[in-house]
Amino acid sequence: MTSNSIHPESVVTKFYRCDETKSLDSSISQQSIRSIHEVLFQKRSSYSSSRGIANHWKMIMIILIPVLSLISLATNSLLEAAKVKRASLESIHDVKVAHLYANLIQMLQRERGISSNFLSTYGDKNPLYDTMMTARKNTDQAFNKIPPNHDAIYMNGILHTILEVHENINLSRRKIENGSDSLEDHLSFYTEINNGLMSVMFDDIYLSEEKNCVLDIVAFTSLVRWTDIIGLLRARIASQYATCDFTSESLQNYMLLSGEAMGYKNIFTHYSLEIETAFSMENQSTEKYLENVRRFAWSKSFLNSCKTKSKAERLSLSVTYFQNMTKLIDFAFETQQLQSKVLTRKLFEIRKDAEFHFNVYLTVLVIITFVSIILTVWYILCIENMTFKIANNAIIIRAKSQELAEEKMVTERLQYQMLPTKIATALKEARTIISENFEDVTIFISDIVNFTELGTRSSAREIFDLLNTLYGLFDNMTKTYEVLKIETMGDSYMVASGVPDRIGKAHASKICSFALAIHNVMKGFYVPKTFKSRESIQIRVGIHSGPCIGGVLGLKVPRYCLFGQTVNTAITLKSKGRGGKIHLSDSTYQFIKDSGYFTVFERGFATTKGNGTIKTYWLESASEM
Incomplete structure (x- = not known):
């Protein structure tokens, strides 16, 4: 297939064009609209006074329906405002109780840590004992501040009141003093209580979506969870310093708790600007400190020297770690108080806003009732004229809607005509990005x-005419050889076969036939007439076969694209080819070699990214069918 010269006139490009001069009312003739207007006018003029009075009574009944509905809506809004006002008061109380729970949880965390250290020293009467007694006193005070009739919590699947929980803690304390409680049982017991208290605290704080405080609640509760995990780490590691129990199992548990703490921190710093600011201004990073502890405590040098230390030295390390972690936890508790104040302030703002809306709705209700009576008379006088105008507007709107629907169909047709029919249909129905793996x-x-x-010696218009002519030629030939145009980028032109419809092994033969046809046409191709001088153009071609991923990118202007090493290899073969030559990879050659249809010469080896060095060929010609 040859050609002496290809000019812009030989490329036929079809465009969909919207006629901007087309009237929006063209779907309904002006004569039809005038006829409808005349009928409406005649009916309006034919009413007698008696019929008008009868229709007025009907109108009164009709207007009462929307008036009563409006009054009902205003009343409902009034009730909703009152409900929000009442709910905000309850929420403020719940936040205050939640703060008491948070304080109790902090005291339990501190008692858990100090008691763990005490157990690690085998109950010796050391300074930890006095500290533990002080912690117990603070915990008892925090318990006394919780309303006795407040929500109960679950322990071991059994519901316990706050008083019963307090009694169980006293029993556990006696076990610690007489040495009958193990460290792990002690930690599990206190952790279960804290989890139960946090669950009760979270259940009490409930806000509807309209109150704009949900994110603050999430941040507050996540901060409490984070503090409890840090408290558990404080208790465990302080105990391990005292016993030198830094095993691989304890390291795994340490990393698990550290990761869980990081997850909660990401939540509350993301949802609360106040907490994020407070933590960003913190002098000591919790994560950095925990990482330093991990590197130090589980290092070989420390493990080798730990057990050689005296009990007093190990206890000193334990107390130092406990004090450092306590500073972090105290800072977290201060931040909890800050977040509680922020939440309370927002709830007071909600309450103030609810009171304002309550007064507004009440005023509106009174005004609506009074004005509705006055407007009823005016409505009766104007209803006929309004009916006529509404009918007229309905005709125009219908015409415009029909026109807009037609324009929408044209727009969608333009939008999806660039995609394969199969993909365009699926995308239009699913409205989602469609992707698929192709093996060959x-x-x-x-x-x-x-x-x-x-390009440096040609004008932009000349380059545009050249590419438009060349792409138009290639586009027409894609239909002949049943290959799919993928995209153009500058002077690069990319087509594929085997996507989106799989055609077995025939994809390689189709592409090779297409390439040879392009090669033959380019022998007689010259620049368009817009160029100053007549000169020929040569192209380089790279062909490669293999797997890839095909999919649609974007919804506003969707495009079907291919990705994968196969595309990269084809680009490399094109770059390492020659003008007027078709550079073929070995994988494509394996598909076409048994057909006996193509003439191929070995070119040598080419180095590609991803596939290394591959054998390549020149595709020269094809025999007549």
């Missing part, structure tokens, strides 16, 4: 030899 496809990529040099 063949990619064709070409560019113009010396295009950069040509």
Whole structure:
């Protein structure tokens, strides 16, 4: 297939065009609209006074329905405002109780840690004993501040009141003093109580979505969870310093708790600007400190020297770690108080806003009732004229809606005509990004030899005419050889076969036939007439077969694209090819070699990214069918 010369006139490009001069009322003739207007006017003039009075009574009944509905809506809004006002008061109380729970949880965390250290020293009467007694006193005070009839919590699947929980804690304390409680049982017991208290605290704080405080609640509760995990780490590691129990199992548990703490921190710093600011201004980073502890405590040097230390030295390390972690936890508790104040302030703002809306709705209700009576008379006088105008507007709106529907169909047709029919249909129905894996496809990529040099000595119009002519020629040939145009980028032109419809092994033969046809046409191709001088153009072609992923990118202007190493290899073969030559990879050659249809010469080896060095060929010609 040859050609002496290809000019812009030979490329036929179809465009959908919207006629901007088309009237929106064209779907309904002006004569039809005038006829409807005349009928409406005649009916309006034919009413007698008696019929008008009768219709007025009907109108009164009709207007009462929306008036009563409006009054009902205003009343409902009034009730909703009152409900929000009452709920905000309850929420403020719940936040205050939640703060008491948070204080109790902090005291339990501190008692848990100090008691763990005490157990690690085997109950010796050391300074930890006095500290533990002080912690117990603070915990008892925090318990006394909780309303006795407040929500109960679950322990071991059994519901316990706050008083019963307090009694169980006293029993556990006696076990610690007489040495009958193990460290792990002690930690599990206190942790279960804290989890139960946090669950009760979270259940009490409930806000509807309209109150704009949900994120603050999430941040507050996440901060409490984070503090409890840090408290558990404080208790465990302080105990391990005292016993040198830094095993791989304890390290795994340490990393698990650290990761869980990081997750909660990401939540409350993301949802609360106040907490994020407070933590960003913190002098000591919790994560950095925990990481330093991990590197130090589980290091070989420390493990080798730990058990050689005296009990007093190990206890000193334990107390130092406990004090450092306590500073972090105290800071977290201060931040909890800050967040509680922020939440309370927002709830007071909600309450103030609810009171304002309550007064507004009440005023509106009174005004609506009074004005509705006055407007009823005016409504009766104007209803006929309004009916006429509404009918007229309905005709125009209907015409415009029909016109807009037609324009929408044209827009969608323009939008999806760039995609394969199968993909366009699926995308239009699903409205989602469609992607698919293909095991075997063949990619064709070409560019113009010396295009950069040509661009420097040619005008933008000349380059546009050249590419428009060349792409139009290639586009027409894609239909003949049943290959799919993928995209153009500058002077690069990319087509593929085997996507989106799988055609077995025929994809390689189709691409090769397409490439040879392009090759033959380019022998007689010259620049368009817009160029100052007549000169020929050569292209380089790279072809490669292999797997890839095909999919649609974007919804506003969707495009079907291919990704994968197969595309990259085809680009490399194109770059390492020659003008007027078709550079073929070995994988494509394996598909076409048994057909006996194509003439191929070995070119040598080419180095590609991802596939290494591959064997390549020149595709020269094809025999007559």
